Amino acid sequence: MALAPVHHILPLATIVRERRLPVKGTVRAYAGQKVAAADVVAEATWSREHIFLDVARILGIPAAAADRLIRVKQGDEVPLGLVIARGGGLLPKRVKIPRAGRVVASGGGQILIEAGESRLELRAGLSGMVKELIPDRGVVIETSGALVQGVWGNGRIDNGGMINLADRPDVVLTPARLDVSMRGSILVCGQLRDAETLRAAAEVPVRGLIVGSIYPSLLPLAAEMRFPIVVTDGFGTLPMNSAAFRLLSTNDKREVTLNAEAFDRYSGLRPEVIIPLPFDKRPPEPRNVEAFAPGQTVRVRRQPAAGMIGTVAVLPGGLSTFPGGLRAPGAEVRLENGQQMLIPLVNLEVVG
């Protein structure tokens, strides 16, 4: 039984997502609360900078003696210029606070101050219901709808109405396809190949982009864009896979959440498109683990059929020999173009 990775492209599923602050903070939502994507569910303050004062070294005295002279303690707010320790003698040295802040540690003749406090707001990111609270960190939100996972994201998150600009999954997005009527929308297209298009999309401005593939040379610029970009299939000139394209096309004009989370293979975080949809009966949660089996819908990861969707026709078992001599476990896959092809299992993922 060969374990299979699963790539989620689902028309209706229960989607449960954790939203978590990177640092300790305060949760502003309650269990059972209905939230919109833009709602703040948790917030935190954190300091970007620290100031380290080695009082003992500055005064030229032992640490224990410096500790006795230090007039502030952990947790104290300290204004700019405050004298926190004064040495002895006729012309005593004074140790002043160089920048307003808060004492976070003190001891060993030293103090550490945090300064430059910033406020961090965590938004729900998707509309749904708060299923669970994560103390001091965030919430778990549940929603139902369509789900399309991607392979690359630029780390942004937003939501808006989705407009499909492509009549085929290989259509290249160009500046000519963009106009001011798309302001505030999330656009769907097959491929992204040039920097001008990205800049034009930023000027509209759009709320997000969903594309099948992107040129690797554009990744640094795409990472800088203020709007989320989700790439569904990969790099180069791959068209968007037909399952994702069909699902996004049929949900054209709907409100979607675009969470362009950077792909992290270890945590399982992936960029994704969530399209909230109404339901009568709670749909099932997606399965994350499958075993390869005949009849499964699969997506091909590598050439010669990269990005194509197919159905497992036969699992021969054992090792198969591939053109060129490679021997590996494989599956006969009936591709959407009618062709049947032997493909290594490691080049397949189950769609579901």
Added chain:
Amino acid sequence: MTSLAQGESVLAVDVGGATTRAVLFDIVEGAYRFVASGSAASTAEAPFRDVSAGARAAITDLQTLTGRSFLDADGRLITPSQADGSGVDALVSTLSAGPTLRTVVLGLLSEVSLASGRRLAETSYTRIVDSVGIDDPRQADQQIDELIRLQPDAVIIVGGADGGASRSVQKIIEPIGLSSYLLAPEKRPAVLFAGNQRLQVEVKELLGSVVPSLRVGPNVRPSLELEDLQPAARELASLYLDVRKRQLQGVEQLESWSQGTLLPTAYAQARMLRFLGRVYGGARGAVLGVDLGASAAVVTAGFKSGVTLKVYPQFGLGEDLPGLLQYASLEDILRWSPLDISAGALRDFLYQKSLYPSSVAVTTDEQALAQAVARQALFLAMQKARRDFPAEVRTPRPGLLPYFEPIIASGAAFGDAPTPAHGLLLLLDGIQPVGIATIIFDRNNLLPLLGAAAEYNCALPVQVLDSGAFESLGTVVSLHGAAAAGSTIARARLVYENGAEAMADIKAGNLELLPLPHGQNAKLAITPRHGVNAGFGPGKAGVLTISGGTMGVVFDGRGRPLNLPNDPGRRRELLKKWLWTVGG
């Protein structure tokens, strides 16, 4: 820990970045033999996030192959072996799966202790994200902020000769303690201290309560002139496992199965190379192991004096693949391709492959690209590693490698090669060995597992090595010396055991092959032209007994270093010709 008695069966599990292997060693006709190997996709990544799932799947595959049961119905290891033939007496394991450890190195002088610290970091699966020396221009608070921003997985602290001044080392340690104190407990780094031994107690007091794991090892630089990485490398191997236990589920299960002797794969491989280096690394040079897989390129050279272990995640063929472009241009990589493929297609290939490290190339174009990328990665790894080979190791000419015999290759780059000929050429082009070397392919990645098993039973690795568990690709004679292209640079005569003879004229710029099947020995006599070195010295002839293998005897007359023509068309034709010559 208990030692294995002779005659006990051993299951060995290697959890790699892409594949997990389960291997059975057992007594056959009075000696340990490699019996079978099962494999499964590794499960360090989501959605599994539990390396023991992949280990169980690999063991299940092994059960299917052998017809023996090693796991009970609940997935528990059956140990010791039972009367009905089920179970095993011991399990050993190695691990290289998981993200590269983001590491900060702290030391004093950049050319002394910091350099030693960096070399120590290269003995494990680390990527140095910052280094801080005594001359670092940043203030302590800036260092604290940078450490908080970087959130390293590991910190290596070195510096100070034993018994020497301690104040400077204390100063560089302070930001580590303070930044760790400010970070959430789960984000604090594991710390290895391998500096001035006089500071050990103080380091424990300063950092012991704030970091999740603190290892204290012998000083890598006990004096200005002396560097000794190996004892600290053992501590770094333990630190690596400490971090993995926090990052990945199932590592503790694996450690429990292997009775606490889980080892990092590269470290276990180095242990075997150390042993082989002592045995074989005599008059003719040293022993070389290269493992090129998804996690890293690992170069291990066993010399009489010790082992050099170099782990380069930046040259691994998995998730870090696009990072290769920081060390080589697209053109550097494409020079190895026999097909006319655009730079854009190569760039797309690198990024797409990084998404799916375990995927394999099946089209002719992708196989050519995969082989070209592997050559460049191996070439870069060797060039970097050889700078740190012991100074006393002699090379036939400056800039060339020492003589290595044998050379052992392993990893997906070789395993996924379409034919043994592709694998052999990848090795020759990437390493560019000199002289005469037996080329061994460790198809089942046994070497690190033998290194782990040696912890229990030193007879097991020796007996398995002697049993023919490794595939010999044959003997390669690599010649170098000035000669015009196409001119004869040496004559070779091979006398088989049955008295038959075969001759070869080796021409500059060409490869030649003489057949010598597995299991056969033959006497090889080489007479090089004046100034050409075939491994006996410039212009010197020699005779030696060699063993056969899949490829027989390969004479590499392309020179060292291997210079490829600048003209792309001519270069591609030459690469095709070489591949055709060796049967690819």
